Amino acid sequence: METIGTILQWLIFLGMAFTSILASVLLITRKNPIHSALFLILNFLCVAVIYLLLYSQFIAIIQVLVYAGAIVMLIVFVIMLLDLEEELRSRLKLFYSKVIGSVLAVLFLFGLIYGLVATSPTGKTGSYTAEKMSANVKAVGEALFNQYLFPFEVVSILLVVAIIGAVILSKRKLS
Amino acid sequence: MKLPEIDLYLIAPEIILTAFGFLVLLADVFSPRTEKKGYLGILSLIGIVVAFFYTLPLIGSGKSGFEGMFTADGFALFLKVTFLIIAFITILISMGYAEREGIAFGEYYALILFSTLGMSLMASGTHLITIFLGLETMSIAIYVLAGMLREDRRSVESAFKYFLLGAFATGFLLYGIALLYGATGSLQLKEIATYIASKNLLRNPMLMISLVFLTIGFGFKIASVPFHMWTPDVYEGAPTSITAFMATGVKAAGFAALIRVFFTALPQFRPDWTSIMWLISVATMTVGNIVAISQSNIKRMLAYSSIAHAGYILVAFVAGNDIGISGILFYLMAYAFMNLGAFTCVILLGKKGEENTLITDYSGIGFKYPLLAASMTVFLLSMAGIPPLGGFMAKVYVFSAAVKEKFYWLAILGVLNSAVSVYYYLRVTVLMYFREPQREITGLQFSPASVLALIIALIGTFYMGLFPANVLSFAQKSIVGLM
Numbered sequence: 001m002e003t004i005g006t007i008l009q010w011l012i013f014l015g016m017a018f019t020s021i022l023a024s025v026l027l028i029t030r031k032n033p034i035h036s037a038l039f040l041i042l043n044f045l046c047v048a049v050i051y052l053l054l055y056s057q058f059i060a061i062i063q064v065l066v067y068a069g070a071i072v073m074l075i076v077f078v079i080m081l082l083d084l085e086e087e088l089r090s091r092l093k094l095f096y097s098k099v100i101g102s103v104l105a106v107l108f109l110f111g112l113i114y115g116l117v118a119t120s121p122t123g124k125t126g127s128y129t130a131e132k133m134s135a136n137v138k139a140v141g142e143a144l145f146n147q148y149l150f151p152f153e154v155v156s157i158l159l160v161v162a163i164i165g166a167v168i169l170s171k172r173k174l175s
Numbered sequence: 176m177k178l179p180e181i182d183l184y185l186i187a188p189e190i191i192l193t194a195f196g197f198l199v200l201l202a203d204v205f206s207p208r209t210e211k212k213g214y215l216g217i218l219s220l221i222g223i224v225v226a227f228f229y230t231l232p233l234i235g236s237g238k239s240g241f242e243g244m245f246t247a248d249g250f251a252l253f254l255k256v257t258f259l260i261i262a263f264i265t266i267l268i269s270m271g272y273a274e275r276e277g278i279a280f281g282e283y284y285a286l287i288l289f290s291t292l293g294m295s296l297m298a299s300g301t302h303l304i305t306i307f308l309g310l311e312t313m314s315i316a317i318y319v320l321a322g323m324l325r326e327d328r329r330s331v332e333s334a335f336k337y338f339l340l341g342a343f344a345t346g347f348l349l350y351g352i353a354l355l356y357g358a359t360g361s362l363q364l365k366e367i368a369t370y371i372a373s374k375n376l377l378r379n380p381m382l383m384i385s386l387v388f389l390t391i392g393f394g395f396k397i398a399s400v401p402f403h404m405w406t407p408d409v410y411e412g413a414p415t416s417i418t419a420f421m422a423t424g425v426k427a428a429g430f431a432a433l434i435r436v437f438f439t440a441l442p443q444f445r446p447d448w449t450s451i452m453w454l455i456s457v458a459t460m461t462v463g464n465i466v467a468i469s470q471s472n473i474k475r476m477l478a479y480s481s482i483a484h485a486g487y488i489l490v491a492f493v494a495g496n497d498i499g500i501s502g503i504l505f506y507l508m509a510y511a512f513m514n515l516g517a518f519t520c521v522i523l524l525g526k527k528g529e530e531n532t533l534i535t536d537y538s539g540i541g542f543k544y545p546l547l548a549a550s551m552t553v554f555l556l557s558m559a560g561i562p563p564l565g566g567f568m569a570k571v572y573v574f575s576a577a578v579k580e581k582f583y584w585l586a587i588l589g590v591l592n593s594a595v596s597v598y599y600y601l602r603v604t605v606l607m608y609f610r611e612p613q614r615e616i617t618g619l620q621f622s623p624a625s626v627l628a629l630i631i632a633l634i635g636t637f638y639m640g641l642f643p644a645n646v647l648s649f650a651q652k653s654i655v656g657l658m
Contacts, residue, residue, distance in 0.1 A: 146179045150186075150241040154296065154308045157193060161289045161312055164200070164282050165319035169334075171280075 013053055020046035033079045037072055044068040058137045182240045185247050187229040188255060189292055189299075195222025196288040203281025212281050216270040216624070219284040223263045223291075230255050237656060243363045244302040249653030250504075254298040254431045257508045260635075261424045262291040264515045264628045269416040271622025272522050276414065278323050287420065290316035294428035301439070303352045303362040306432050310348070310396070313428055314341050317421060321413040333412025340395070340405045348392025354385035355440070364440040371443050386444055389436060390451060396429030397485045400458040407470075410478035411532075415525075418474060419518035422481040423511040430488060430503060438495070438657060445495065452493045453585060460486030460592040468599045473521055473532050476599060477514070480558060483596060484510055487573055490589050494576040500657065501650035502572030508646065509557070509565035509639045516632030517554040523547055523625055524616065531616060537603055539612030544619070548607045550629055557636050559600040560593050565639030572647070 020043050027039040044067045051060035144152055183190065199215050199222075206214075230252060239246035266287060273283055289312060296309025318341060322334025356362055358381040359370040376382055394402040410418045437448060463483030470476040488506050491499035524540065524547065525531045541548040557564035570593060577586040639646055 147242045148244075148304070149179050149181075150244045151302070151304045151308055154305065154312065157289065157292065158308055158312045158315065161286065161316050161319075164286065165315055168280055168282050168319055169322055169325070 009053060013050065016046040016049045016053075020050075034076070037076050037079060040075070041068050041072050044072070056136065058140050061137075179242060180240060182238070184229075185233070185238055185240050186245065187233075188226040188259075189295055191222060191226040191229055192288050192292040192295070195219060195225070196285045196292070198222070199281060199285040199288065203285075206281075212279060212283070213270050213274065213624075215281045215284045216266050216273075219266050219288055220263060222288060223259050223266070227256070227259045230259065235652075239301060243365070244305045245296075245299050246301045247299060248656055250435070250657045251295070251299040251431075253504050253650060253653040254427060254507070255295045257427055257504075257511055258291050258294045258298070258424060260508070261420065261427070261511045261515065262287055264511075264519075264631060265416055265420040265424070267624045267628035267631070268419065268515070268519050268522055270624040271620075272414065272416045272625070274622075275525075275527050275620075276324060277326075277527075278414065280323065283320065283323060286316040286320050290314075290320070290420075291424070294424055294431075297428045298431040298435070300432070300435070301364050303355070303364070303436070303440075306436065307349065307352060310428075310432060311345065313425065314345070314396075317417070317425060320417045320420070321409060323417070324414050327412070329412035330414065331412075333409045336405055337409045337413075344392050344395035344402070347388045347395075351385045351388030351392060354381050354388065358382045358385065364436065367440040368442060371441070377443055382441075382444070383447070386441065386448060387451075390448065390455075393429055393433040393436075394455065397426050397433065397488075398482050399455050399485050399489065400462045400482065403459070403462070403482050406482055407475045407478040410481070411472060411474045415474065415518055415522045415530075418478075419515050422477065422518070423507075423514050426481065426485060427507040427511065430492075430507060434492065434500065434503065434657075438500075449493055449495070452489055453582070456486050456489035456493055456585065457588050458486075459483065459489060460589060464592050464595045464599075467596070470599075471534055473534050473537070473603070476534065476603075477517060477521075480596065480599075481514065483592065484514075484558070486592070487570060487589060490582075490585055491573040491576045493585060494580040494582055496576055496580055497651065497654065498572060498579060499576035500654045501647065502569070502576050504650040504653060505572055505639070505643070505647055506569040509569040509636070512632050512635030512639065513554045513557040513564070513566055516550065516629060516636060517558070519625055519629045519632060520547055520551040520554065523619065523621055523629070526619055534603060534606065535613055536616065538606045538610040540616065541608040543612065543616070550633055551607065552604045553633060553636060555600040555603055557640070559597045561597075563637075563640045565636045565643075568640055568643040568647075 023039045023043040023046065027036050027043060030036045030039065044063060048060045048063040048068065051057075051063060195218065199218055202218060203212070203215060233247045234249065234252050237246075237248050239248065266284060269283065269287070272278075291313075293309045293311070293313030293316065297306055297313065298309075300306035300309055318334055318338040321337050322331050324330035352362070355367060358376060358379055359367045361367050361370060371377070371382070391402060395405075398406045410422065413421065437444075441448070460483050463479050463481075463486055467476050467479035467483065470479060484506075488503050491502045491506070493499075521532065524536070524544075537548075537551075553564065557566035560567045560570040562568075570589075574586045574589050577583075577589065
């Protein structure tokens with residue numbers, strides 16, 4: 001049983017890892033920005049599954065809600081507000097930005113690998129087992145409603161203020 | 176599982192401000208759609224008075240709660256009293272002004288209450304999350320209030336500019352907070368200080384960068400040079416009542432958070448931030464005063480003057496002793512009275528479609544509207560620091576704090592700047608009394624609420640100049656335990 005579970009986990013991980021790499025390659029090569037945005041969602045969802053495999057349910061949920069949900073929504077909104085036809089017709093000269101971008105991306109990759117291999121960024125070591133990590137949603141919830149109760153309540157007022165503001169600034173004139 | 180301790184009396188002023196904010200919103204929904212929203216202003220005034228009476232009994236208790244998130248110490252309460260006075264006067268001057276300019280939104284008053292709530296959270300927060308949330312509640316409400324004159328392009332520009340730059344400054348502040356958390360593992364101000372002292376992190380690069388980012392974030396809110404670029408445009412375009420609120424309330428709240436964070440969480444870094452703030456202080460005073468001289472619009476002139484005043488307050492911040500911090504509290508209250516008074520005069524001299532905000536519009540009004548001109552003169556002289564007005568005593572405390580800590584050059588530069596500022600304040604007075612009117616200003620309507628605001632501001636300015644000891648001793652008692 002044990003080995004089948006491990007093999008299954010490996011298979012899911014490999015599937016998700018390759019899908020997310022494929023999705024990010026497609027994301028930067030598509031001409032149509034809406035397609036790019038869709039591949040971005042795919043990429044975020046794959047990463048969310050990888051978080052789940054690491055027993056970090058909370059981060060996985062936040063990844064889906066905030067990144068795949070809210071942020072991609074914003075990006076799609078912006079794409080729709082811009083004039084896409086114009087953008088597609090004009091052949092932008094992207095050569096230099098492509099070169100610089102690739103160099104930076106490779107540097108960033110090496111930086112990440114170095115960071116992961118050479119140092120432990122959190123200073124904590126040890127294995128992330130299911131037993132240790134499964135309680136993290138509960139831990140966040142308890143912190144939110146005990147220690148951080150007061151800021152939690154203040155956030156609700158902050159959001160109300162933001163909603164009122166958005167309504168007023170976009171409301172039609174009183175006639 | 177232990178439930179958190181909840182002491183509602185501790186946050187009673189905040190609860191009341193929130194409750195009245197929602198009450199105003201509800202009353203607006205259930206009332207007929209008319210242009211007149213003055214009754215909502217009265218409702219908000221009642222809310223502020225009630226909050227005031229729940230603030231007073233807390234004075235002297237020095238309690239804190241909510242797991243180290245919130246404190247009701249003297250420092251916070253003094254500032255809360257200041258914020259409530261500012262909000263009270265702002266709503267009084269808004270009642271006539273909003274009707275005149277056709278701001279037919281009941282939300283206007285609710286947003287003023289919510290932003291006052293944000294200010295008091297900034298003064299009371301002892302945890303960076305509380306302070307940050309207070310700052311955002313205040314700022315978002317102000318961004319919207321600045322754009323309330325939707326027909327006026329300058330107002331929309333002002334709101335948009337303030338929003339974009341404000342969001343940018345918030346980014347810096349958050350980055351600073353995150354680095355502070357990364358280096359110390361806590362967001363509670365006292366815990367941060369204890370951790371830095373115990374681990375001796377004085378040369379930690381992360382903390383150094385964090386210090387710079389926090390300075391930028393707060394420096395934007397108090398409009399100090401070089402983070403002041405937004406001030407004149409935003410102050411000019413926003414509705415005048417909101418400009419007054421920004422120049423007094425937002426500035427005071429920014430100083431509250433700045434002092435709280437720097438003196439409670441980062442006292443070990445005092446030599447470092449003293450030298451940064453020395454430079455910022457001198458730059459702020461000098462740029463503010465010199466650019467103010469060449470302004471032709473009174474709102475822009477007052478904007479640059481408010482930059483200069485932030486510089487004077489920073490003089491006391493650099494000194495950082497007991498006289499300095501209580502002097503800052505005194506200054507913020509005195510500045511609230513004189514600046515709100517000056518903006519009230521600016522509002523009263525305008526009418527629908529004709530704001531009369533050019534400085535030359537003030538020519539000769541001394542004979543036509545003697546009381547208005549006389550009040551304006553009082554406020555301007557107080558800002559210039561002429562005895563026996565509140566602004567004079569405030570400057571005396573601020574500069575004497577610097578002298579006591581042997582920052583002689585800073586004090587000298589401050590006094591020189593103060594002398595420069597007399598020029599542009601007196602210019603308006605000279606125009607009012609010694610020039611022929613350039614064009615006829617007629618048909619001004621003095622709404623009773625604005626006149627009441629003017630009277631309160633006058634009493635405040637004179638009281639703080641003639642009997643400074645009362646307020647000063649209150650301020651001195653307030654800062655016990657802060658440092």
